[in-house]
Amino acid sequence: MARDVAMKRRAFLAAGAAAIVARPLAADAQEVHDIRPIVDAITGGAAAEEGGIEIGLPALAENGNSIPFTVKVASPMNETDHVAAIHVIAERNPRPVVAVFHLGPWSGRAEIATRIRLAGTQKVTVVAALTGNRFRIARKEVHVTAGACLDEGSL
Amino acid sequence: MSMLGRLQVPPAVRRGDVFEVRVIVQHPMETGFRRDMNGREIPLNIVDRLACTYGGREVFRVEPGSGISANPYFVFPVVASASGEVAVEWRDDRGATGRVTAMVNVVES
Numbered sequence: 001m002a003r004d005v006a007m008k009r010r011a012f013l014a015a016g017a018a019a020i021v022a023r024p025l026a027a028d029a030q031e032v033h034d035i036r037p038i039v040d041a042i043t044g045g046a047a048a049e050e051g052g053i054e055i056g057l058p059a060l061a062e063n064g065n066s067i068p069f070t071v072k073v074a075s076p077m078n079e080t081d082h083v084a085a086i087h088v089i090a091e092r093n094p095r096p097v098v099a100v101f102h103l104g105p106w107s108g109r110a111e112i113a114t115r116i117r118l119a120g121t122q123k124v125t126v127v128a129a130l131t132g133n134r135f136r137i138a139r140k141e142v143h144v145t146a147g148a149c150l151d152e153g154s155l
Numbered sequence: 156m157s158m159l160g161r162l163q164v165p166p167a168v169r170r171g172d173v174f175e176v177r178v179i180v181q182h183p184m185e186t187g188f189r190r191d192m193n194g195r196e197i198p199l200n201i202v203d204r205l206a207c208t209y210g211g212r213e214v215f216r217v218e219p220g221s222g223i224s225a226n227p228y229f230v231f232p233v234v235a236s237a238s239g240e241v242a243v244e245w246r247d248d249r250g251a252t253g254r255v256t257a258m259v260n261v262v263e264s
Contacts, residue, residue: 066224090222094188098222106214106234108173113230117186117222 030119030147033096035089042087042127043135053126053138056113064118064147073110073128073136077103083110085129092122120147158182158253162243168235169264176207176215178243179228180253186221202227202247209259210239235261 039048056070075083082105088098101112110128118124121143128136159181168174180202187199199221207215215231233241242256 088222093222094186095221097220099220100218101231102216103231104214106209106212106236107232108234109232111232112217113228114217115224115228117224 030092030094032122033091033093035091035096035125038089038096039125039127039137042129044133046133046135048127048135048137050137052136053128055124055126055138055140057124057140057142059141060143060145061118062145064120064144066115067118067142067144068113069116069124070113071101071111071126071128075110075130077105077108077110079105080131082107082131083128084131086110086112087127087129088116089125089127090116090118090122091125093117093119098124118142118144118147120144158245158247158251160243160245160253160255162241162255162257164241164257164259167260167262170235170237170261171264172235173232174235174259175230175232176241176243177228177230178205178207178255179226180205180245181226182247184219184221184223184225184227188221200247200249202245205229205243205245207231207233207241207243209233209241210237235259237261 052074054072057067061067071086073083083103086101089096090098098116103110123139123141125137125139161179163177165174182202183200185197185200189197191197201221202219205217206213214233217229219227238259238261240256241259242254244254246252
């Protein structure tokens with residue numbers, strides 16, 4: 001019995017030590033990435049026009065684990081002029097590419113909604129790929145009180 | 156292994172109108188950055204592809220990353236062309252898949 005307790009205590013201490021070791025890792029993961037290479041990979045170096053995209057995000061999020069997120073792109077969504085893809089990039093997430101959505105004229109409207117994770121206060125960038133090799137870009141800042149955390153307790 | 160999900164479409168839509176498809180998938184979307192109570196890394200495990208077909212044709216696709224929340228939820232529009240089946244299929248990075256379907260009834264306006 002006593003041995004059992006000792007083992008549990010050891011495991012507990014080890015977990016504590018691991019949590020301490022994990023801290024600097026978390027700080028690294030929350031560095032702001034330079035997203036220009038990501039945007040360039042999408043646009044192929046073509047210039048992206050600012051605006052024409054409505055990003056729905058709360059100005060303040062208490063918790064970064066599940067933030068309601070919507071994108072609306074102004075587009076007629078017909079055969080010759082539509083939004084083909086919507087790229088979502090979070091510069092401060094450890095993996096900045098959040099998701100890529102594919103739409104078409106059969107979508108009728110260029111709108112999507114989902115829930116995203118954000119590792120802290122940052123600007124979320126949306127790049128819309130339109131027909132005719134055109135691109136639009138928009139950003140929105142979100143203040144996140146507690147980022148999408150790395151420890152078990154955060155779920 | 157098959158995964159659970161829920162799909163919601165309006166029961167009836169007028170031809171030519173845009174309707175919303177809502178889908179939620181039961182999945183932890185593990186980022187690979189978390190540690191369990193013993194300090195061990197929890198490996199990455201995410202749904203990396205989800206697609207929707209309507210009448211057999213793909214009308215929506217998303218490639219989620221670890222930045223999509225646990226139990227991924229997506230809402231997207233589709234133009235009502237003809238009565239038929241809306242099917243959403245997804246897979247995770249370990250090959251687990253899931254599929255949910257619903258019928259859309261298109262009525263003349």
